[in-house]
Amino acid sequence: MSSCSHPVLRRLAAQHSPAWAEELPEPFVLRPDSPLSLAQLADLFARRLSELRGEAHYAPEVDDAVPILTHLVQRHGLTRVTCADVPWLTSLVHRAWWDPLTHDVRQADGSVTTAHVLIADTGTVVVAAGPMAHRGATALPRVHIVVAHREQIVYSLGDALTRIIDVAGNDGLPSDILFITGPSRTSDIEKTLVIPAQGPAALHVILIENG
Amino acid sequence: MTVSLFVPCYIDQLWPSAAASMARVLRRVEVDIEYRPAQTCCGQPAFNAGHFAEARDVAEAFVHVFRGADVIVSPSGSCVAMVKRRYPALFAGHPLLEEACAIGDRMYELSQFLVDVLGVDKLGAELHRRAVFQDGCQSLRELGIHDQPRRLLRSVRGLTVAPLDHSGSCCGFGGLFATRFGALSAAMADETIQSALARKAECIISTEASCLLHLRGRIERRKLGIETMHLAEVLATREGARA
Amino acid sequence: MSAEPTASAPHVPTRTPRDPASRTSFAQRTEEALLDPFLRVKLRDALDQALAARAARADELPQFEEMRRRAGDIRRHVIGRLAEHVEQFIETAESRGVRVFLAEGAASARQYVVDLARQHGAEHVVKSKSMVTEEIGLFDALAEAGIDVVESDLGEFLAKLAGDAPSHLTAPVVHLSRADIGHLLEEKLGVPFTDRPEEITAIVRDHLRAKFLGSRLGITGANFLVGETGSAVVIENEGNVRLTTSLPPVHVIVAGIERIVPRWADLELFLTLLAASAGGQRLTAYTSVFTGPRREHETGGPDELHIVLVDAGRSDILADPMLREALCCIRCGACLNTCPVYRRVGGHAYGYTYPGPIGQLLAAGLWDAPSGYELAHACTLCSACHGICPVGIDTPALLIQLRNTAIEAGKHAMLRCWPVRLWRWLMLHPAMYRFAARTIGRHGVARFPSLAAAAMPGWVAHRELPAIAPRSFGRLWRDTRGFTDE
Numbered sequence: 033m034s035s036c037s038h039p040v041l042r043r044l045a046a047q048h049s050p051a052w053a054e055e056l057p058e059p060f061v062l063r064p065d066s067p068l069s070l071a072q073l074a075d076l077f078a079r080r081l082s083e084l085r086g087e088a089h090y091a092p093e094v095d096d097a098v099p100i101l102t103h104l105v106q107r108h109g110l111t112r113v114t115c116a117d118v119p120w121l122t123s124l125v126h127r128a129w130w131d132p133l134t135h136d137v138r139q140a141d142g143s144v145t146t147a148h149v150l151i152a153d154t155g156t157v158v159v160a161a162g163p164m165a166h167r168g169a170t171a172l173p174r175v176h177i178v179v180a181h182r183e184q185i186v187y188s189l190g191d192a193l194t195r196i197i198d199v200a201g202n203d204g205l206p207s208d209i210l211f212i213t214g215p216s217r218t219s220d221i222e223k224t225l226v227i228p229a230q231g232p233a234a235l236h237v238i239l240i241e242n243g
Numbered sequence: 244m245t246v247s248l249f250v251p252c253y254i255d256q257l258w259p260s261a262a263a264s265m266a267r268v269l270r271r272v273e274v275d276i277e278y279r280p281a282q283t284c285c286g287q288p289a290f291n292a293g294h295f296a297e298a299r300d301v302a303e304a305f306v307h308v309f310r311g312a313d314v315i316v317s318p319s320g321s322c323v324a325m326v327k328r329r330y331p332a333l334f335a336g337h338p339l340l341e342e343a344c345a346i347g348d349r350m351y352e353l354s355q356f357l358v359d360v361l362g363v364d365k366l367g368a369e370l371h372r373r374a375v376f377q378d379g380c381q382s383l384r385e386l387g388i389h390d391q392p393r394r395l396l397r398s399v400r401g402l403t404v405a406p407l408d409h410s411g412s413c414c415g416f417g418g419l420f421a422t423r424f425g426a427l428s429a430a431m432a433d434e435t436i437q438s439a440l441a442r443k444a445e446c447i448i449s450t451e452a453s454c455l456l457h458l459r460g461r462i463e464r465r466k467l468g469i470e471t472m473h474l475a476e477v478l479a480t481r482e483g484a485r486a
Numbered sequence: 487m488s489a490e491p492t493a494s495a496p497h498v499p500t501r502t503p504r505d506p507a508s509r510t511s512f513a514q515r516t517e518e519a520l521l522d523p524f525l526r527v528k529l530r531d532a533l534d535q536a537l538a539a540r541a542a543r544a545d546e547l548p549q550f551e552e553m554r555r556r557a558g559d560i561r562r563h564v565i566g567r568l569a570e571h572v573e574q575f576i577e578t579a580e581s582r583g584v585r586v587f588l589a590e591g592a593a594s595a596r597q598y599v600v601d602l603a604r605q606h607g608a609e610h611v612v613k614s615k616s617m618v619t620e621e622i623g624l625f626d627a628l629a630e631a632g633i634d635v636v637e638s639d640l641g642e643f644l645a646k647l648a649g650d651a652p653s654h655l656t657a658p659v660v661h662l663s664r665a666d667i668g669h670l671l672e673e674k675l676g677v678p679f680t681d682r683p684e685e686i687t688a689i690v691r692d693h694l695r696a697k698f699l700g701s702r703l704g705i706t707g708a709n710f711l712v713g714e715t716g717s718a719v720v721i722e723n724e725g726n727v728r729l730t731t732s733l734p735p736v737h738v739i740v741a742g743i744e745r746i747v748p749r750w751a752d753l754e755l756f757l758t759l760l761a762a763s764a765g766g767q768r769l770t771a772y773t774s775v776f777t778g779p780r781r782e783h784e785t786g787g788p789d790e791l792h793i794v795l796v797d798a799g800r801s802d803i804l805a806d807p808m809l810r811e812a813l814c815c816i817r818c819g820a821c822l823n824t825c826p827v828y829r830r831v832g833g834h835a836y837g838y839t840y841p842g843p844i845g846q847l848l849a850a851g852l853w854d855a856p857s858g859y860e861l862a863h864a865c866t867l868c869s870a871c872h873g874i875c876p877v878g879i880d881t882p883a884l885l886i887q888l889r890n891t892a893i894e895a896g897k898h899a900m901l902r903c904w905p906v907r908l909w910r911w912l913m914l915h916p917a918m919y920r921f922a923a924r925t926i927g928r929h930g931v932a933r934f935p936s937l938a939a940a941a942m943p944g945w946v947a948h949r950e951l952p953a954i955a956p957r958s959f960g961r962l963w964r965d966t967r968g969f970t971d972e
Contacts, residue, residue, distance in 0.1 A: 038588055039590060040572075040588050040589075040590050040743070040795075040797045040801060041569055041572065041573060041588070043797075043801040043804075043805075044568045044569035044572060044743070044801055044804065045569035046805075047568070047569070047801070047804045047805050047810070048566065048567055048569065049565070049566035049567075049807070049810070050566070051566070052562040052563060052565065052566030055563075056560065056563050056748055057556055057559045057560050057563065058556075059749055059751035059752050059754065059755060060549075060552070060553055060556045060557070060754065060755040061751075061754065062547075062549070062754060062755075062758065080768070084771075137786065138699060138733075153768070154768040154769045155768075156769060161780070161781075161784045161786070161787060162783070162784060163783040163784060163785060165785065165786075166732070166785045166786035167728075167731075167732040167780075167784070167785065167786030167787040168728070168729070168732035168733060168786050169786075170728065171725050171728035171729055171732060171772075172729065172732070188754065189753070189754045189757065189758060189769065190751065190754035193750060193751060193753055193754055194751070197715075197750050202714065202715055202750075203581075203582075205582075205715055205717065205775075205777040205778075206777070206781065206784065207776060207777055207778050207779060207780050207781050207784055207787055207791070208731075208774065208775070208776055208777075208784070208787055209774070209775040209777075210728070210772060210773070210774055210775075211769060211772070211773035211774075211775075212771070212772060213767075213768065213769040213770065213771050213772075213773070214771050215771070216723065216724055216725035216771055216772070217723050217724070217771055218640050218641075218687060218723055218724050219657070219723075219765070220639075220640045220641035220644070220657060220658065220659055221640075221659070221664055221667060221683040221686055221687070222528070222531075222532065222663060222664050222683065223531065223532040223535045223536070223657070223660075224664075224683040226683045226684050226687045228687075228691070228725070229640060229687055229691065229723065229724035229725060229726075230638070230640070230691050230694065230695075230724045230725040230726045230729060231724065231725020231726075231728060231729070231771070231772065232725070250959045250960075252913070252919070254959065255923075255958045255959045255960060256923050256927060256954050256955060256958055257952045257953075257954060257955060258952075258955070259955045259957065259958055259959035259961075259962055260955075262959040263959060263962050263963075263969065266963070266968070266969045267969050270969055270970070276968065276969075277968075278960075278963045278968065280916070280960055280963075281916050282916070283912075283913045283914075283916050283919055284913045286913075288909070289906055289909065289910070290886065291867060291886060291889075292889060292906070293886060293887075293888075293889025293890035293891075293892065293893045294890070294893060294906045295890050297906050297907070297909070297910040300910055300914065301910060301913045301914065304913065304914055332883075380866070380867070380868035380869060380870070381867075381869070384868070384869040384870070384872070384873055385869065411870070412826055412870075413826040413866045413868035413870070415826070415866060416866065417865065417866025417867055417868070418866075418867070419863070420863065420864070420865065420866045420867075421944065421945060422942060422943075422944025422945050423513065423863055423864075423944060424512075424513050424516060424863075424864060424944075425943075425944040425945065425947045425948050426513075426516065426517045426520055426947070426948065427513075427516045427517075427520065427827065427830060427831065428866075428948070429947075429948035429949065430520050430830055431826055431827075431830060431866075432949075434830075456952050457949065459950075459952065460945070460948075460949030460950045460951065460952060461948065461949050463949070463950040464948060464949050464950050
């Protein structure tokens with residue numbers, strides 16, 4: 033788009049106002065009072081997630097995630113589970129659940145994904161688009177299970193944004209980055225909180241401590 | 244230091260006892276007071292309605308009247324807010340700009356003056372009433388006046404001030420708003436009155452005579468039995484004099 | 487005092503007139519709103535909840551005030567150099583494969599989306615909540631083009647079903663009770679009546695699922711556009727934005743040109759502040775950051791991403807050195823929640839897409855109609871909005887400015903002129919003012935009370951007139967020698 037040609041841009045350019053902040057102020061960074069250990073970050077994350085009616089589950093080793101997955105699938109009565117196409121994750125899910133996996137996200141009633149990064153301060157799971165999972169895997173099925181490692185937890189939204197851009201670079205951002213903060217909800221009806229609204233009713237995060 | 248009294252036109256004519264009480268209170272704490280009779284208005288009604296030219300002319304006269312005054316005290320927080328917060332913009336590019344800003348620096352609402360400048364919070368007042376206090380919007384939000392009147396009222400013997408739900412919520416006067424959107428303005432007054440009655444208040448107290456006039460007009464129309472008193476009138480009562 | 491009404495009366499839909507030459511005025515519409523006793527109760531409870539949540543979250547953030555100041559400064563910087571930021575955004579977004587259309591007016595914005603839908607054979611379209619699409623009348627334009635549009639946000643869906651416009655920026659059906667909604671679904675969807683929020687939500691969820699699966703075009707708004715990366719950020723709680731953007735092969739975002747934040751890192755501040763100010767959340771349930779259409783190796787997501795940047799009068803607001811501050815707004819809705827006027831009459835009384843204090847500013851700027859100026863007067867200048875605004879927009883000061891603009895433009899000057907001139911003359915001639923107060927004021931009112939009442943109809947319709955005191959303060963001062971005679 034040529035900047036000189038568009039009438040809107042010409043009109044906007046005529047209204048420059050140097051009186052308002054010559055220098056662009058620095059971004060504001062939210063920091064914790066003191067740095068938190070990984071264990072403290074995990075605790076904070078779990079607490080925030082539970083405040084949002086999500087659930088955190090601890091797995092000391094990768095293999096310990098298997099019985100948790102089995103339990104969750106049974107508890108929610110899931111029959112059509114879709115899983116992100118990540119080898120270590122699919123092998124876990126195959127061990128946890130004997131039925132074949134669903135590949136159509138539209139039909140699935142449960143989905144298992146990895147995460148890009150987790151945010152302790154807000155209880156947020158960040159999932160980025162990629163070849164591994166259909167974009168709809170985080171929203172269409174009724175139950176969403178995330179398997180992540182404790183090292184993936186950072187303190188703040190700002191820390192997560194930094195990690196994302198460091199990994200991707202300005203040019204390499206995926207088409208979709210989703211920050212999930214609890215299962216889906218609405219308060220549109222007389223300000224009464226209802227979970228779920230249109231997305232998942234349940235959000236589970238399995239945190240692997242080692243490995 | 245001599246305190247020059249600013250009594251806006253509507254208090255001069257419609258509620259002079261608020262200003263008279265202010266004068267008596269200031270005398271009680273042994274402050275020298277003067278009253279410059281050429282004063283009329285700070286220009287706020289015209290300014291708020293968007294008539295900047297007329298407002299500026301009247302504001303200019305205000306600056307002339309109070310030239311050389313040490314300190315100006317008014318029973319109206321909204322007028323003080325006008326001078327302190329709006330005069331700089333109103334006088335932009337005007338030869339009197341500096342003087343107009345300087346006057347704002349020396350101007351106070353009564354409770355502000357008593358508590359923040361004189362450090363006084365006991366006046367020997369006595370009034371046996373159950374009351375609520377309604378904040379004036381400009382006093383509260385433009386001047387930060389909240390604790391000062393409450394402190395002063397706490398020292399009034401016999402007076403109970405119950406907390407008012409949404410005491411900072413506008414009573415609905417808003418100058419010309421009251422006549423332009425009369426039904427809405429009255430409905431907003433009714434909310435304030437209802438909150439006061441819910442607290443079993445016999446009296447609504449405020450630093451703003453304009454709010455009180457509006458509430459009083461509504462109270463009288465609805466024939467409700469709740470009084471309105473200006474803060475200065477409450478403070479001017481005397482211990483021992485039953486009222 | 488009669489008891490507060492708690493039961494719900496049948497809801498009568500209020501179609502917000504988008505026609506600027508609307509027949510009713512704000513004053514008339516407020517009087518209608520005041521006749522509805524249930525509206526007050528519904529509004530008060532809902533808005534108080536949002537305010538309490540915001541206050542609790544603000545307490546949690548020790549740097550909240552500093553965050554507001556920084557946000558205000560960053561937004562002012564962007565608005566002060568909007569052309570640069572818009573150009574940067576267009577450049578980066580296009581380099582990521584986004585098709586950007588810069589729409590001068592509402593008509594061209596609507597046409598772009600309609601053409602896009604036709605091009606892709608999209609007979610069924612899903613959209614998520616976007617105030618700017620309301621502003622430009624996109625829904626009706628698509629419907630007129632024979633395209634079936636579904637509003638997928640629960641509140642917006644219900645509003646459309648009821649034939650209403652949304653009445654709040656972030657809570658579209660705050661004016662409806664659960665019983666209202668239950669009856670609505672019973673009537674329009676033929677489901678058995680229920681007023682339980684969970685059941686209502688489940689009904690709408692099921693109804694909308696099929697729509698998402700069947701659409702070839704998804705339309706959303708955007709809360710922020712990131713200049714540095716060309717990303718569009720969309721926040722929500724329900725998940726309908728996710729559904730709107732995961733399945734259809736084409737996604738179009740409609741956003742005002744002023745939505746820009748300069749840097750990726752700025753998202754921390756703005757997302758935190760917006761979630762806090764709107765409803766006291768740390769973050770909304772879903773924050774989507776869209777950068778370009780689906781990449782080759784990604785599964786799901788649109789093959790084409792279009793962004794329609796809408797001017798539609800914003801550049802005119804920008805041209806006004808004072809009013810441009812209104813473009814800093816991040817649409818959190820807090821000013822509505824705290825405005826004593828909005829709280830009393832609700833959003834439909836404003837008769838404009840954007841209600842509340844921010845709406846009063848935008849109406850005068852974007853909607854060049856007499857009603858725009860009337861809205862500028864519909865404010866008591868209490869400044870509650872200024873006190874709560876996360877970017878510090880001084881709405882009362884701007885409304886006074888708008889009142890002045892209307893006067894200078896001579897639109898409302900003639901009839902109103904003489905009282906102000908008279909007032910000015912009296913204020914500049916203290917002796918005359920005192921004489922007039924004594925004679926016409928005190929004696930005149932005493933002898934001709936009905937004339938006095940006739941002079942102030944707006945006041946006396948609802949209130950008794952105050953009496954002029956027998957002795958003015960000036961007189962008292964003289965008589966008591968400055969209160970020394972007592």
